[in-house]
Amino acid sequence: MYDSGKIIAGLLIFVLFVTIPVWYNRGSAGAVPDLELPKDAKTCVLPAAEIRAEHMKLLNVWRDEVLRDGERGTFEVDGKQYQKSLMLTCMKCHTSKVRFCDRCHDYTSVNPYCWNCHLAPVE
Amino acid sequence: MDTNRRNFLKVAGISTLAGLGGTTIVNRLIAGVDEAHAAAAAGAEMEQKAAETIRYGLVIDIKKFQQDPSLGEKAVNACHQIHNVPKFPEKRDEIKWIWMTHFENAFAESPNLYQDEANQTHLLPILCNHCDNPPCVRVCPTKATYRYEDGIVGMDYHRCIGCRFCMAACPYGSRSFNWRDPRPFIENINRDYPARTRGVVEKCNFCVERVQAGLQPACVEAVGDSKALVFGNLKDPNSEIRQILKEKQTIQRNPSLGTIPSVFYIV
Ligand code: SF4
Ligand code: SF4
Ligand code: SF4
Numbered sequence: 001m002y003d004s005g006k007i008i009a010g011l012l013i014f015v016l017f018v019t020i021p022v023w024y025n026r027g028s029a030g031a032v033p034d035l036e037l038p039k040d041a042k043t044c045v046l047p048a049a050e051i052r053a054e055h056m057k058l059l060n061v062w063r064d065e066v067l068r069d070g071e072r073g074t075f076e077v078d079g080k081q082y083q084k085s086l087m088l089t090c091m092k093c094h095t096s097k098v099r100f101c102d103r104c105h106d107y108t109s110v111n112p113y114c115w116n117c118h119l120a121p122v123e
Numbered sequence: 124m125d126t127n128r129r130n131f132l133k134v135a136g137i138s139t140l141a142g143l144g145g146t147t148i149v150n151r152l153i154a155g156v157d158e159a160h161a162a163a164a165a166g167a168e169m170e171q172k173a174a175e176t177i178r179y180g181l182v183i184d185i186k187k188f189q190q191d192p193s194l195g196e197k198a199v200n201a202c203h204q205i206h207n208v209p210k211f212p213e214k215r216d217e218i219k220w221i222w223m224t225h226f227e228n229a230f231a232e233s234p235n236l237y238q239d240e241a242n243q244t245h246l247l248p249i250l251c252n253h254c255d256n257p258p259c260v261r262v263c264p265t266k267a268t269y270r271y272e273d274g275i276v277g278m279d280y281h282r283c284i285g286c287r288f289c290m291a292a293c294p295y296g297s298r299s300f301n302w303r304d305p306r307p308f309i310e311n312i313n314r315d316y317p318a319r320t321r322g323v324v325e326k327c328n329f330c331v332e333r334v335q336a337g338l339q340p341a342c343v344e345a346v347g348d349s350k351a352l353v354f355g356n357l358k359d360p361n362s363e364i365r366q367i368l369k370e371k372q373t374i375q376r377n378p379s380l381g382t383i384p385s386v387f388y389i390v
Binding site: 070087088117119122 | 207269271272273277279280281312314315316317318319320331332335336
């Protein structure tokens with residue numbers, strides 16, 4: 001093989017270069033965000049796995065039912081009545097947007113525009 | 124290559140024809156839209172049946188606002204506070220859901236050279252009329268503004284694209300546009316109700332969030348027992364608002380436009 005030295009060195013540099021993100025973030029990238037859960041509330045409106053995966057869809061369903069169909073009734077979870085509302089239900093337990101919502105959203109690099117209008121609790 | 128060119132020419136030819144016959148096509152499209160409307164109307168008829176029992180309305184007693192000018196201030200402040208309506212320093216940015224104005228501004232169809240003194244000097248409140256035939260709803264391309272079955276004309280800010288067609292369509296100037304980010308200009312934020320963002324239109328929502336939960340509108344509550352504002356169901360012949368409408372002569376703003384307002388004024 002001609003110029004094998006140059007080729008192998010080049011390949012090595014190339015491999016190192018394309019794997020920069022892997023070794024540069026070594027150790028830190030995998031850390032799952034640490035969420036601050038509500039202290040006094042034991043149950044969410046859905047089981048944890050479901051609300052984690054589906055909360056954005058649920059919020060859209062609530063929005064449409066309340067705002068467009070005028071269905072403003074409450075629903076019951078574990079004997080307690082809840083409104084279909086981000087500000088009046090979710091954020092009454094999750095009182096810190098910064099230490100709950102933002103931690104996951106930042107980690108997954110999503111930027112929901114809920115907060116352009118909706119107001120988070122004072123922190 | 125040849126077939127591509129052929130297809131291209133076909134499309135170009137058809138487009139030219141369409142361009143030449145533009146009016147016919149447009150007319151046809153309009154006919155199609157009408158059909159769609161008819162179909163939607165048929166579906167809505169069922170809903171309409173259910174809706175036949177409620178239509179919310181408001182009676183405003185101008186005399187009471189003249190006798191006690193603090194009532195107007197109370198109503199406006201209550202509404203703007205509870206709904207996070209911003210207060211911009213510049214008039215051109217102004218956002219308002221309910222505000223006080225002169226008689227001749229509110230009732231442009233009743234000009235009177237020799238107006239009585241009370242109406243000349245005093246102000247009366249105006250707000251969205253929650254028209255039964257609302258032009259704002261008809262023009263909104265995204266259905267961001269829409270009519271509930273109970274007659275309230277609502278806004279869904281999630282959908283509003285800020286085209287401002289509704290502002291052009293509303294003959295009462297009931298709507299305001301957020302030219303700037305309103306958040307820094309809200310005094311005493313109410314954290315139980317959302318704010319708005321730059322680029323959306325907003326207006327009085329007849330306190331839909333309160334009324335549909337069985338409460339009275341905030342402005343009505345703010346004027347207390349004065350009965351300067353009376354809110355109720357226009358379709359219930361026994362309601363307080365219907366009793367008032369039966370006893371007192373009332374007028375509506377610009378009735379000749381056919382918008383059929385749900386807000387009535389006792390002069
Ligand atoms: S007053 Fe204006 S904004 Fe209100 S329903 Fe009528 S047309 Fe629409
Ligand atoms: S500004 Fe918003 S509410 Fe008004 S017509 Fe456009 S989309 Fe509809
Ligand atoms: S009905 Fe509600 S939203 Fe409309 S002016 Fe009164 S307080 Fe404001």
